[in-house]
Amino acid sequence: MYRCKDLEIWKKNRLFCAEIYSITSKFPENEKFGLTNQLRRASISIPSNIAEGSSRHSNKDFTRFLQIAIGSAYEIKTQLLIAPDLNFINKDELDSLLNSLDAIIKMTSKFKSTLNKSKNLII
Template structure:
């Protein structure tokens, strides 16, 4: 069992959530229940899955939850690209978010690879 609050990937992904909330607040009001909601839910999923996996009794279970978090990250990447296509995100914001997301994916993948399953 890992203390999720001590994990840098959990801290970083949690902070990243506030950035996506700030960006999606700029999206059109008619997207409130569309891509805005979808993006926010997917972002919250990353630190939530890290936390839930950390509570599990085995590294195998933790690894599975980290895999789900990575899946959410790729879902987010797709949604960010679509948001940019729809002109909801400026290119600079997109680049910044994608770069940070890539770093989080790398951190999760590296942590996952260190687990003895």
């Protein structure tokens, strides 16, 4: 079992979640229940799934939750690519968020791969 607060991927995802909240606070009010809500929920899903997975007693269980977190990251990527089409964010904001997100995906995937190689229990 891992302590999520000690995991770098969890820490980075918490910070990324705050970035998403900050950027979506500038979205139009009528998007409150649209893209704003979708981005916020998906960004919360990543560190939440890492935390839940870290409480599991096997690497297999943990990797399943990491895969869900990665899926949420790709959901965010799609939503972020839609945001400039709607003139909600500019190219610089998009590039910055996508760079952060790509680093998160890479880091989470690498950690997941490491867990997959170790079939031992993580108790």
